[in-house]
Amino acid sequence: MRLLDEANIDDIAVGAAILGSGGGSNPYIGKLMAREAIKRYGPVQLHTLDELDDDDLIVPAAGMGAPVVAVEKLPAGDDIVRAFHALGKYTGRAPRATMSIESGGMNSVRPIYLAARLGIPVVDCDGMGRAFPEIQMTVLTAGGISASPFAMSDERGNILLMDAVSNRWVEVFARSCVTHMGAIGAIALYSATVKQLKAAAIHGTTTLAEKIGRTVREARLKERNPVDAVRAVVDGFLVFRGKISDVDRRISEGFAKGGAKMAGSGAFEGQELQLAFQNEHLVLRVDGDYVATTPDLIAVLDSETGAPITTEALRYGMRVAVIAFPCAPQWREPAALELVCPRYFGYDIDYVPVEERFAS
């Protein structure tokens, strides 16, 4: 166990936004919320799974919706408390702690905010090791953990509970409802025992996010290139450097969908990169050839500061570096891969691990 205070939050938010692969919402907002809560309620305990009892009940919490909207609407925070309590009431068992369901700017620190407000611990693990746009897209689904019971609340105070026959059905109903919540809601889901999570979850992701964020911060202090430092710490590959030449973004069925084009510079002069996203970055092509795809991680960074640029922040003219790095190994098992492979998102190609693509 260690304590997370305000200083830790900055690193976690930056690192998680890089793991978020363009999704998980703006890290700035989540960071502010978590810091304010820690200032008011005190530091938050971060536990590893091994430090908890196998029978302890853990209830992950998150925000859901299109990240474009999250920038315009600052969450008050009562919604996530309501969702968490509604789930606890429904299951009839007091949760021992909360955790992140995904790694992403907002959804890595929202559970810390919740934990500070309620005086409960956060567990150092998550269900994706990155961010993905749909509820069933977790290694927990592949590991047989149900997203139900599922609780959802909005800023008005509406509470929805779902007990669905599959995690995909939770996604269908919740996505349908969140569009009526102004496209943003707070959720609690995938409640599980520590024993279940030991087997199915991705361990140590809060600590990994913090390490990545610290790497960026220290590189800036030492006037080293932050992009190179991030690439090294995640065992990644530099895919591209250049300038954003085109952004196409729309809200469709509760998602932020679209793409961006970049014109190469330096070693990439004369090349064009095409990025496609659905809340998160899905596939990268350079001059039409695939160079990285889901479930591997794709991060767009400010080429000077290394700051992660989420899909809603992509703007014409930005100078960026793009890196790709391997997903958690659980994603490469068949039952998990079919949930998030390129074909699921409509791309007619097989998944090839990013390190194989760059091996030549």
Added chain:
Amino acid sequence: MRLLDEANIDDIAVGAAILGSGGGSNPYIGKLMAREAIKRYGPVQLHTLDELDDDDLIVPAAGMGAPVVAVEKLPAGDDIVRAFHALGKYTGRAPRATMSIESGGMNSVRPIYLAARLGIPVVDCDGMGRAFPEIQMTVLTAGGISASPFAMSDERGNILLMDAVSNRWVEVFARSCVTHMGAIGAIALYSATVKQLKAAAIHGTTTLAEKIGRTVREARLKERNPVDAVRAVVDGFLVFRGKISDVDRRISEGFAKGGAKMAGSGAFEGQELQLAFQNEHLVLRVDGDYVATTPDLIAVLDSETGAPITTEALRYGMRVAVIAFPCAPQWREPAALELVCPRYFGYDIDYVPVEERFAS
């Protein structure tokens, strides 16, 4: 208290379909389900509100969705049991009985089916005295009773619970979800004590439905005109006789919306009637002039047999009689009228009680 057996069901289903004003789904299917359940589990107790304790909890149950679909998909019945149990579990109190939320072919007899399966009584009252397309459109809403907690289930076994900040918000979320359930779901809602229902509900509607159904049956036996007999028993007005010349029906946002035209015959020769509906009949015009509007009741009957024709059964060439009759007096109070007046449905006219329109 009296017992409802198979013989009562036929009359209730026919009478309720006439009260349903074109909505509440096909009476034939609901009738079959309720009769089968009574045959298997025995007769059902029908109580008046006065026969129950003021503190008893009553949980109404119904089907929700577009009636066009209900004809094609025979409900198995497990969905309504699941919704009812989910609501009871959520409230933490055992319901004493169930009741109809609306009068309509399916939704007047589904609670009887449920009561037979679970061995509980049905209460002789409802929340509309007719059928309406949206959840918040009840005199219970006007009387301050919440539709939340709200439970919904489908044939797959999905369960949704909603605790919304208004009855209108229940409608928004539930309508959004039911479109994903193949446009048909089973619901439990508006749980209330007997004391609350004594003040807010419309009393005696099961008995009224049965009386209307019996009137049709006896008129046929005695070779009297069933349309005239129905008109007399409901204190109604004969608006039109003629032949359906056009039907326009579509599924939109989970509703069956559209209209029908009829060419007059006999005393109505040369006139055209225009009927508009959204699950239920909303407004009637003859040669462009309004002759009856929501919330007054509009029934389209087979001109020979008096059988009610629901919106999904309207067909070109049918020979029909159309009658209109006064809604329950609770609907004419301002708080209730604003929920279901012509303007709510997009018609730019004030409500005029049907008996005033026909007084001249």
